[in-house]
Amino acid sequence: MALKKSDLYSSLWSSADELRGSMDASQYKDYVLTLLFVKYVSDKAKADPYALIEVPEDGSFDYLITLKGKSDIGEKVNVAIRKLAEANDLQGVINNADFDDPTKLGSGKDLQDKVSNLIGIFQDMDFTGSKAEGDDLLGDAYEYLMRHFATQSGKSKGQFYTPAEVSRVMAQLLQIPANTPKSTTVYDPTCGSGSLLIKVADAAPNGLTIYGQENDNATWALARMNMILHGNETHEIAQGNTLSAPKFRHGDRLETFDYLVANPPFSVKTWKNGFEEDYGRFDGYAWPPDKNGDYAFLLHMVKSLKSTGKAVVVLPHGVLFRGHAEATIRTELIKRGVIKAVIGLPANLFYGTGIPACLIVLDKKDAQSRTGIFMIDASKGFKKDGPKNRLRPRDMHKIVDAFVNQKEIDRYSRMVPLSEIRDPKNGYNLNIPRYVDNSEPEDIQDLHAHLQGGIPNGDLDALQPYWDAFPGLRAELFKPLRDGYSELTVDKADIQAKVTESAEYQAFAQDTAETVASWWTEKRKVLTEITSASRPNDLINDVSEALLDIFRSRPLIDEYGVYEQLMSYWNASMHDDVALVVGEGWRDGVKPRRARTWRDKNNKPKYEDAHLVFGTGAKAARWVMDLLPPAYLIERYFAEERAVLDALAEKKDVASLALSMYIEEHAIEDGLLYDAADDDGKLTSKLATAHLKKLKSVGGDPEEMAALTEVVSLFKAEAAAKAAFKSAATKLDELTLAQYGKLTIDDVQSLVIDDKWGGTIRSRIDGELTALVQALVARLRVLADRYESTVGQLDGEVERLSAKVSAHLIAMGVES
Structure with missing residues (x-):
């Protein structure tokens, strides 16, 4: 039975739990990822006789299983992994973790049990069907582990991982044509664990030729493993300092590439250590400040691009506005037209720093004819995820849509002419708030309304998207009071009922439901035709883009909000379902399976949560229905x-x-x-x-x-x-x-596609409309409360109550 993504995640993280407490997360990642690597390549070699990774019999995961419980397991695991490394020229890459280290794993029986348990956790996983197509379970699991390792490691050790959401946005901003040949090059001079490079290669249907350099030796090893785990066995990842010793060069000239992505360390103060040759990187520019390496990295990237090359780089916001030498460099880059776009990201996205960052899009093609820089302020689009912020699917898509279509969105994005940027009042400063004001309009109190009553028409005009969707509703709720002011015609407690029971709202809701039904009917054929050759990510891209298209022209409902409802369900559940159908087909995918059992550290039996249970205790029959829970059949x-x-x-x-x-x-x-x-x-x-x-x-x-x-x-x-x-x-x-x-296949498809997937998505989109109406009702109630009583009425009430208190005091014999 194919593993669900969530099951795989929990199994992998439980392997980390075996090591928690005995070492830092930055160390135990080496053990978990090494075993993940060995298990993956071993399964792939069994399934594919032409696999590029050679797996010796005594270097395979099956061999590791035979070592469980043996007193010398640590030593023999080290030997086995070294043999696998030697067979594939991966020495120093996959054999860095010492499975016989008593300082990290304990000694004697403790080490024996810990290593045996680690092997046991991976033993039941089956990666023979895992695909190296950008949406394989293993790649997702690897990212899951990297994200958690970065979180656990803390700020100083979290720099080897770039959040997957940011990586995907960067890959799409490059706008790689679908027919791009695999020989096209992509380069990351500070590649870390390689996630950025992999995302860019995945964005090209034919793949790309990958180059990268990483200074930290352990992180370089992670990048090498990551490439192989994602099916990029052919790659060139060099180890060393990119600024002082760039590996990709011809003599004194840097090699150039078609595409480039990078998330370099922010504001490095020691960037000049070991620096001897600039390789022409700073020609025509000022030298970057001695104590800040941001522009040193950026100029290295500019120099590493071909004459038609494109790049997307993560840098701190300071590069947009800092003065002195950096201002001189920034001015020259703008004059040369190299900077195509600047995108402000939310704070606290990256591991290793909480400061806000930006994406700088570089494009050398037709640079001299560039007349403006496209700016996006995406700083408010995120969700909280524990201690960090994360981009939601809607945030990612909105950034890419705005950039690709050069779409000007109020308080979000605009094309800023170079004439405005070089105007003396701006002086080549690229700080985004100078050009894009993302502040929300101030909720101003109206003095005349407080004195004379009524709700200001200006406040009602601000709700125009609702009146566009429900043209007659404003007249049903309000009547003119005097010039510029209106009066609520219903009790404020009845506002919600008046809105939801109106014929216009009912028609709008019905039309929305029919729009969703039409879209789902059109895309149902795509879903029924899922086969073993289908790529889940391509499928959801087709389905989701069609949903965006039909909602773009509709009033009131934000197309990105509807998109978010679909994609959040996809990420939480539907992706697992589709992957299961791809791997096993509709008929086998729906078959009930026995729940998994295992034993915890205390040797007590543990059982996977089951949908149906017959009997009790160890003899109970526990059934799990991954694709189609019993509720839908019932x-x-x-x-x-x-x-x-x-x-x-x-x-x-x-x-x-x-x-x-x-x-x-x-x-x-x-x-x-x-x-x-x-x-x-x-x-x-x-x-x-x-x-x-x-x-x-x-x-x-x-x-x-x-x-x-x-x-x-x-x-x-x-x-x-x-x-x-x-x-x-x-x-x-x-x-x-x-x-x-x-169940026939038609039955299964009807239950899964129509009842489970379709029903859930319809409910989520209904919820989006409900939330919008609740926001309207809440705002109208605020306005009704705010201007319910005039100042004169309040003064009169105060006088009335004061007189009543005085009368009570006199009756009690107390002088007022």
Whole structure:
């Protein structure tokens, strides 16, 4: 059975848990990623006799499994991984982790168990079907681990990972044509773990020829492994300092590339260490400041681009406005037309720093004819994710859309003419707020409205998108009061009902639902035709772009909000479903499977969460339905049985409530049931029955026996209700499990595509419209509250209440 992404993630992270506490996250990543690598290449070699990675028999993961539990496991794992490295010229890349290190893994039995457990976690994974096509599970899992390692490592050790969302945006900003040949080059001079390079190569349908350089030796090794794990076995990643010792050059001339991406370390103060030759990087520019390397990296990248080359670079915001030598360099870059766009990103996106960063898009093609720089302020588009911020799918798509289409969006993006940038008041300063004002309009209090009443028409005009969507609604809610002011015609408590019950809203909601249904019907064929050759990322791109297109022309509903609803569901669940169908097909993908079992560190059995469970304990039959949970079958095939079960559940709850209330009333101290309860005040059927029998034998108090008789009867009624419910639930579960075997492919596709995927997406998009209406209602209520009473009315109320207080004081004999 194919692994779900979420299952793979949890398994991989549990391997890190084995090591947590014994070493820093920056160290235990080496162990986890090494075993991930060995398992992956071993499975691929078994599945593909022509795999580029050679796996010796005594260097395979299967061989590692034979070492579990042996006293010398650490030493032998090291030897096996070294043999795999030697067979593929990967010495110093995959054999950096020491599996026999007592300072990190413990000694004796502790080390033996820890390494055996690590191997066991990977043992049940199967990567033979993993694809090197940009959307494979393994690549996603690798990114998941890298992100968590970066988070765990802290600021000083998190620089080897660029968030995947930022990487994907950068790759799309390059606008690589679909017919680009694989021989086209892409270069990252500070490549870290290689994620940026991989994202760019994935964005090109034919792939690209990859070059990179990384200074840190351990991170360089990660990049090499990352390339192989993502199917980029042919690559050239060099190790060394890019500024002082660039590896890609011809003599004293830097090699140039078609595309370039980079996320260099911010504001390095020691960039000149070991620096001897500038290789023409600073010719025609000023030298960068001795204590700040941002422009040293940027000029290296400019020099490394071909005459038609493009680049996207992450840099701190300071490069946009800092003065002195940096201002001189920035001015020259602008004059040469090299900078095509500047994009401001949210703060706290990157591991290693919390400061805001920007993307600078470089484009040498037709640079001299460039007349402006496109600027985007995307600083407000993100979601919180633990201690960091992350770009949402809607944020990513909006950035790329605005840039690619040079779309000017109020308070978000605009093309800034070079004449404006070089104007003396700006002086070649590229600080984005100078050119794009992203501040929200101030919510101004209207003094005249406070004095004379009424809601300012200006506040209502600001809600124009709603009036465009519902043209008659404003007139239904408001009437003119005087020039420039309106009056609410309904009670403020009735605003929501007035909006949602209006014919225009109902028509709009219906039209939205029909639009979604039409889109889903059109794209259903794409989904029914999923095969083993399908690429999930290509599929969702097709489906999501069509959704964006149909909502772009519609009023009120933000197309990126609808897109976000689809993509958040895709990322959370639907991607796993599609990957399962790609890997196993519709028929096998829907088959129930036995839940996975394992043992924890204390050797106690653990069970995967199951949809259907028959029996209890270790002998229970636990069934998991990855693609199609039972609820969808029950809804379609067993609605009557479900209704019967719901009725029995209600009877069970009623019986339990009657019992608990009776006990609560009579089991108190000196109550009729008090003597039957145990020392903790708990009363069971067994205790009540025994006490009743005892009282009958000795002629006990009639009232006490009557109460015991009643409670025993209630216990029996509850037990019977529970038994009936359990019997019906088991019968329904049995019917449901049997129904899976009767489903045709058409049945499966209808249940999954129409009921599960389509139903969920429709519900999410409905929620988007509901949220918009709630925002309108909330704003109208704010305005209604704000101007409900004039100042004169408030003063009158104060005088009235003051007089009332004075009268009370006089009546009490207190002088006011």
